Structures are given as C-alpha cells and as structure tokens.
Amino acid sequence: MSPSRVEVEIPPLKDLNIENITENVQLINSNTPDPRLKYVLERLVSHLHDFARETRLSTNEWMAGINFLTAVGQMCSDVRQEFILLSDTLGLSLLVDSIDHPKPPASTEGTVLGPFHTHDAEHEPAGTLISSDPDGVPCLVLCTVKDTAGRPISGVKIDIWETDSHGFYDVQRPDRNGPDGRTVMQSDREGVFWFKAVVPVPYAIPHDGPVGKMLKLLNRHPYRPSHMHFMFDKPGYDHLITALYLRDDPYESSDAVFGVKESLVVELTDVTPEQIKQYDCREDSKLITYDFVLVSDKEAKNLREANAMKAMKSLGRRMKLYKGLPVPEVD
Amino acid sequence: MSPSRVEVEIPPLKDLNIENITENVQLINSNTPDPRLKYVLERLVSHLHDFARETRLSTNEWMAGINFLTAVGQMCSDVRQEFILLSDTLGLSLLVDSIDHPKPPASTEGTVLGPFHTHDAEHEPAGTLISSDPDGVPCLVLCTVKDTAGRPISGVKIDIWETDSHGFYDVQRPDRNGPDGRTVMQSDREGVFWFKAVVPVPYAIPHDGPVGKMLKLLNRHPYRPSHMHFMFDKPGYDHLITALYLRDDPYESSDAVFGVKESLVVELTDVTPEQIKQYDCREDSKLITYDFVLVSDKEAKNLREANAMKAMKSLGRRMKLYKGLPVPEVD
Structure with missing residues (x-):
C-alpha cells in the first residue's frame, strides 16, 4: 500500500x-x-x-440538458467562450470571484472577467489613445493605484479593455486585424496611469447561441450596462479583475451577468479647460477618474483562508486547509 | 399583466x-x-x-472546470457523445433512468443506455445472425417478453446492440459501412424473439478524451463488463432500456458506468443438441435465455408520480404535479 x-x-x-x-x-x-x-x-x-x-x-429533461451542454461546448472557439458566458449568466462567475478574491473594506471590489479579455494588447505609454473608433465620444481616464495603507504602487501592469461606440469588442469584428479598444499600461512612481478612450456603451452579450436561447426561455434580457474593464497585476498583490460602470445606465441594476457594484459606479463628467491643456485632449472629451486600491497577497490569503474556515464551521464540517483550500480533516 | x-x-x-x-x-x-x-x-x-x-x-479550479466542460463538448460528434459518457461515469444516467422508469417488483429492471445506440439498424426476422464478426464465439439468444400479469406481448419493437469479440461497437470502426452487431426485431404472438449473435466481451468506454482523463485522475478503470443491450418499445408500455450482463465477468462488480443489476446477470450456458437442430445453430454456440417483463404506461406513470410526491414530501416541500412532474404549490 x-x-x-x-x-x-x-x-x-x-x-x-x-x-x-x-x-x-x-x-x-x-x-x-x-x-x-x-x-x-x-x-x-x-x-x-x-x-x-x-x-x-425526467429522461427527456436529462437529454435536453445533454444537448444544451453539448451545444454550449460546440459554440466555443478561439474568440468565443460560451461556457464562461453560461457561468456568468448563472451568477457563478461573480460568486467564484467573490470567494477567491475577498476584499477588505478599504479596497477596490472585483467583478466578472467576462469572455472578451485577450492576451495580444500592446504595452503602451501613459496618455495613449486606446480606441480607433471614429464614432466614439472621446473620454479621458485618469486613475491612480494604491495599497490599502494609501501608498502609491508603481510598476503595476494594468490590462484595460472596452467596447467601441457600437457595443462591440474588437474580437467580435470579423475584420479584426489586431487589438483595438484595449491596452496594457504601467502605473508610474506616483501610482498614476491615464489614457484616452471612448465612452463605453451598453451591449448585449452574445445571444445567438445556446446561452441566448436559455435567457429567452427565462424571459431575461442579454444586456450589460456600459463599463470599462481593468485587470491589475503585480507580484505581491492579489490579482484584481474589476470594471468601472457608468452611473444612470439603463441596465445599471439589471446586468445580465450580475457584475455591478455601487463602489464601481462612476459619474461621467466633462473635462475642464485645464485638463484639455494638460492632457492634450479634445474639448468635447468626457472624463472618468478613479482611485484603485489593491490588496496584498498576504492580506488576501489571510482573509480568504479565514472566510473559508468560518464557512466550513458554519456548515458543521471538520476541515483543514490544503494548499490554501479546505479539505476534510481525516482522523 | x-x-x-x-x-x-x-x-x-x-x-x-x-x-x-x-x-x-x-x-x-x-x-x-x-x-x-x-x-x-x-x-x-x-x-x-x-x-x-x-x-x-478557486478561480483556477473554476477555469479548470470551464476548460474541462468545453473539451467534453468539443469531443462530441455524430458518433461520439462525451457528455453522456460523463453523465454515465458520474452515476447520473443510472439515477435518472431509475427515477423516470420505476419498476414494480415483478418487472425487468432498466439500466444505462450508453452512447452506442444508433437508429440505422435493419428490421430483421427471428433467427437472424446479427454479427458478421468471424472471430466471435457464436451465441444463441432465446427470449420472451410479457406483461406483469405474465401475458405474452406481441409486436414489441426490440432494438438489440452489442460489441464484437474485440470489444468494439460498429460505430467505433473507422471503416464502418452499415450496422453490424445490431438489429431491430419484433416479438411474435407468444411474445418470443430470438436471434444469433456473438458472445459479448468486456471493453473500455472511450477514454482517450476528457472523461478518460477524469477517470485516470480518480484512479478509476474505464471497463464495462460483457453485456448485450436491449430496448423495448410498444405503445401502451413504458419504454424499457436494459441490458443483460454475463455472470462472472471480471468487471461484474466494478462497471465504470454503474449499470449492473443482479436481476440482469445471466449464466452463459451451452446449447443442447435439440437446440442446435431446432434453431439451426453451430455446435459450439453458447446460449443466453431471458424472459423480459414490461410495465404498462399506466403502471409506470402511477408509480413514478407516487414516488415523486413521496420524495417531495420527505423533502418538506409543498408540491403538485405539472405534466407528471413536480412543481411548487403556489398559493
């Protein structure tokens, strides 16, 4: 043995x-x-x-489930992940993110990754215009990234991605020949990063596949409120996947994938004459500002493990941690 | 409204x-x-x-699950249903069959359908040799089909399918050019149907895909004990999907898809000189005999609904039946 x-x-x-x-x-x-x-x-x-x-x-319902899951799998391709969409629309994605990335009160909340992140965006300097969309409303985005003690964090790798003004990500365009509406930046010594984009708009998640059929049977709409995605990465800090949502969007309180959090909703304002000069942006630019707060790996680990053991205790299970995740305590 | x-x-x-x-x-x-x-x-x-x-x-585990389900879907084709295989290996298929097709004590038990039934087998008369496998041990199969009161049922459509002597169904052969090792028969006025086949052998379920990887991670073998599939269809009778298993098969008590039931295990015996003459079969033929008992639609429906309401009651739920299946009682 x-x-x-x-x-x-x-x-x-x-x-x-x-x-x-x-x-x-x-x-x-x-x-x-x-x-x-x-x-x-x-x-x-x-x-x-x-x-x-x-x-x-029933056997018929089981077979319907088999056929549904098969169709979900077969809809997946290099540029479409229908199982993530299914997980998103059933609330599982948001739940898993909440479990795996607990946030102490002072930090920025996470939200759903969605199926549209890619790994081919260019690293670009501060101030870059990330969208080539000629129809978009220009938008200046000024941000900082700090730790929970309020200290700026430099050298954070930040992935940013958004729709164009028609509600499509670049990967949804059949004629895509490279990244558009997406970038990768680094925060500077003051924790600052900024860029020029277009104002994001609401859009329907892909609903011409099996997940769309499911939403229709459930009388649910497929819309997401306007938002811009951000992903933060720096060794020593808990990976943060989040997004900023625009206040007063028609889908602000009925997001098809349950992603909106009040702390991530921002007001869209106008740029001031000083900002137009300082950031060399168009006079009709809108403005988004946000101060992101990252949690250290250690803070996140301690909180995740404490939450896990507390949850296991409330289930009445005798558990221990194994590689940071609960398993039964065996005598 | x-x-x-x-x-x-x-x-x-x-x-x-x-x-x-x-x-x-x-x-x-x-x-x-x-x-x-x-x-x-x-x-x-x-x-x-x-x-x-x-x-x-964790997010990593969730992503592993997304990738696994995607791979299961993408492994499915016209001749392979990996999601049914997944359901079979997790015991769900057997469970659903047991729920949907309850059997009163005197009737033949059901078991898993498996992924190898096809709809292209020929209707053939009693006595047909259903397998062209030259390496198989010949096997005479003599059966009857009756109702729970012991009366013969004539005109039952019976689908039969089995592996060849190498453990493969015809659909697993790349050079398949038509049904082999399968047939469709009708019971006669005495409820009798009989045919010539080959002795089935144990085989591994397809395990070169994601379900095979899962079994390997779980330290499980992919084998099914020797068996022959039967499916019975006649208006007025509950659809019966079942199989006969051979006694003393090495996998009799560790079937990878949990299908074996003692009442479906048969002894493989030798044909008698009288049978060789009567059925015009080879002297070295083995013999399987079985008397199948079908449940009427009405018996099955009554039992299924009574079981459902009993189960709901034990869950403490206030339910009613809707198209024969439980839904919550709404005030």
Whole structure:
C-alpha cells in the first residue's frame, strides 16, 4: 500500500438505485490520492445527484440538458467562450470571484472577467489613445493605484479593455486585424496611469447561441450596462479583475451577468479647460477618474483562508486547509 | 399583466456577494412562465452556488472546470457523445433512468443506455445472425417478453446492440459501412424473439478524451463488463432500456458506468443438441435465455408520480404535479 494513496474498501457496485447510488459513486471516486480533488468531486456528485432527485429529473429533461451542454461546448472557439458566458449568466462567475478574491473594506471590489479579455494588447505609454473608433465620444481616464495603507504602487501592469461606440469588442469584428479598444499600461512612481478612450456603451452579450436561447426561455434580457474593464497585476498583490460602470445606465441594476457594484459606479463628467491643456485632449472629451486600491497577497490569503474556515464551521464540517483550500480533516 | 406570466418584483441586481447572489439569480430567473423550468432552474442554481460555496471553489479550479466542460463538448460528434459518457461515469444516467422508469417488483429492471445506440439498424426476422464478426464465439439468444400479469406481448419493437469479440461497437470502426452487431426485431404472438449473435466481451468506454482523463485522475478503470443491450418499445408500455450482463465477468462488480443489476446477470450456458437442430445453430454456440417483463404506461406513470410526491414530501416541500412532474404549490 503506497503511503500517498488513500485505500478504501469498495463494495461491489451492483444493484444501484435512487437511494444508494450516490454513496457508491463517492466510494469509487475516493481512490484519488489528491484530497482536494476528492472533496470537490464528492461535493459535485452529491449536488448533481440531489439535483436529479429533488427535481425527479425526467429522461427527456436529462437529454435536453445533454444537448444544451453539448451545444454550449460546440459554440466555443478561439474568440468565443460560451461556457464562461453560461457561468456568468448563472451568477457563478461573480460568486467564484467573490470567494477567491475577498476584499477588505478599504479596497477596490472585483467583478466578472467576462469572455472578451485577450492576451495580444500592446504595452503602451501613459496618455495613449486606446480606441480607433471614429464614432466614439472621446473620454479621458485618469486613475491612480494604491495599497490599502494609501501608498502609491508603481510598476503595476494594468490590462484595460472596452467596447467601441457600437457595443462591440474588437474580437467580435470579423475584420479584426489586431487589438483595438484595449491596452496594457504601467502605473508610474506616483501610482498614476491615464489614457484616452471612448465612452463605453451598453451591449448585449452574445445571444445567438445556446446561452441566448436559455435567457429567452427565462424571459431575461442579454444586456450589460456600459463599463470599462481593468485587470491589475503585480507580484505581491492579489490579482484584481474589476470594471468601472457608468452611473444612470439603463441596465445599471439589471446586468445580465450580475457584475455591478455601487463602489464601481462612476459619474461621467466633462473635462475642464485645464485638463484639455494638460492632457492634450479634445474639448468635447468626457472624463472618468478613479482611485484603485489593491490588496496584498498576504492580506488576501489571510482573509480568504479565514472566510473559508468560518464557512466550513458554519456548515458543521471538520476541515483543514490544503494548499490554501479546505479539505476534510481525516482522523 | 398577462395571465400566463408570473410577475415578480425584481430588486436592483447590484452589490451581489457570496451571501445574496443566489436569491437574486433566482428572482431574475423566476420570470419564466413555465413552472417546471422555473423549478428545475431554481434547484440547479441553488446546487451550483452551494457547490461553489461549500468547496470555496478557486478561480483556477473554476477555469479548470470551464476548460474541462468545453473539451467534453468539443469531443462530441455524430458518433461520439462525451457528455453522456460523463453523465454515465458520474452515476447520473443510472439515477435518472431509475427515477423516470420505476419498476414494480415483478418487472425487468432498466439500466444505462450508453452512447452506442444508433437508429440505422435493419428490421430483421427471428433467427437472424446479427454479427458478421468471424472471430466471435457464436451465441444463441432465446427470449420472451410479457406483461406483469405474465401475458405474452406481441409486436414489441426490440432494438438489440452489442460489441464484437474485440470489444468494439460498429460505430467505433473507422471503416464502418452499415450496422453490424445490431438489429431491430419484433416479438411474435407468444411474445418470443430470438436471434444469433456473438458472445459479448468486456471493453473500455472511450477514454482517450476528457472523461478518460477524469477517470485516470480518480484512479478509476474505464471497463464495462460483457453485456448485450436491449430496448423495448410498444405503445401502451413504458419504454424499457436494459441490458443483460454475463455472470462472472471480471468487471461484474466494478462497471465504470454503474449499470449492473443482479436481476440482469445471466449464466452463459451451452446449447443442447435439440437446440442446435431446432434453431439451426453451430455446435459450439453458447446460449443466453431471458424472459423480459414490461410495465404498462399506466403502471409506470402511477408509480413514478407516487414516488415523486413521496420524495417531495420527505423533502418538506409543498408540491403538485405539472405534466407528471413536480412543481411548487403556489398559493
């Protein structure tokens, strides 16, 4: 018997029925040597089976589910991730982000990544105009990034991406020949980063696929309120995926993917004559300003682990942490 | 307000967090006019979110899940259904069949359909040799089909399919040019149907895809014990999907898809000299005999609905039946 293996007695897997199948599937799955995989699978099978039992799921409904998930998978391509869209529209993405990236009160909240981030945007200097859209309303964006003690953080890598004025990301354009409406910047010694963009507009998430059909059956609209995405990365700080939303957007309180948080809603104002001169921007530019606050890796880890153990305790489970994630305490 | 619509107050969907996201997703989903879809989605979202909360699912694990499901969808083709394979290996398929096709004590139990049934098999007369495999051990199969009162049922359409002696279904052969190892027959006036086949052998479910990777991570083998599939169809009788398993197969008690039931395990015997003459079969033929018992639609419906209401009661839910399936009783 290998010490890295958890050996279990597997009873004969025969004559399984509504009542005994779950414990038997759990037993055969519990041969994995990875305690975290074992726990995640145990919870997955338990919920999957309870779902079928509590709904008395019919064979026709099961087949509809199989066909739906197959269609979701087959809709995925290099530029479209329909399973992320499904996760977003069921609220799972926001939930997982909230669990994995807890925020102490003074820090910037996270929100959904969405399916439109790419890895091909150019690193560009402060002040760059990130959108080539001739129809967009120009928008000056002035930001800082600090730590929870209020100290500027320099050298943070910031990914920024937004729609054009027609509500499309560059990857949704069949004639895309490079990044547009997206950039990568670094904060300077004062924690400042700034750029010129266009005012984002509301848009429908891709709804010509299976997720769109699901939303229609549920009488839900596919719209997201106007927003601009930001992703912050610097060793020592918890990875922050967030977005800024525009105040008074028609979809501010009914986002199809549940991303809006009051602390991330900003007023769109006009640039002042001084700003037009200082930042060399158009007179009709709108202005967004925001001060982002990053959490250190250590703060995030402590908070995540404390929250996890508190949640496990409230479930009445005797757990311990394994690589920072809960697994059952085994006698 | 349309009378077919359930109108609900949707609170502003903003500032959603680990604690409040589930109820808000439920509220926006509850706009669907279909009470069954509403209930199924409500249970789905509840279990999906509880799964994430109880595991404290990390972003990396979530992404691994997204990638896994995408790969499962993309592995599906006209001749391969990887999502059914996933459902089979997690015990969901057997569970759903047990819920949807309850069997009174005297009737033949059902089991998993599996991914290898096709719709192109020929209707053939009694006695047909269904396999062209020259390496197979010949096998005479003599069956009857009756109702729960013991009366023969004539005119039942019976789909039969099996592996060849190498453990492959015809659809797994790249050079397939038509059905082989499968047929469709009708029971005669005495409820009899019989045919010549080859002795089925154990085989591995397709494990070169994502489901195979999952089994490997779980230290599970991908084998199914030797079996022959049967599907029974006649108006007025509950659709029966079942299989016969061979006694003493090395995988009899560790079927990768949890399908074996003691009542479906048969002894493989030798044909008698009389049978060789009567059925004009080879002297080295093996013999399988089985008497199938179908449940009427009405018996199945009554039992399914009674089981559903009993299960709902034990969950403490106030439910009613809607098109034969449970939905919440609304005041």
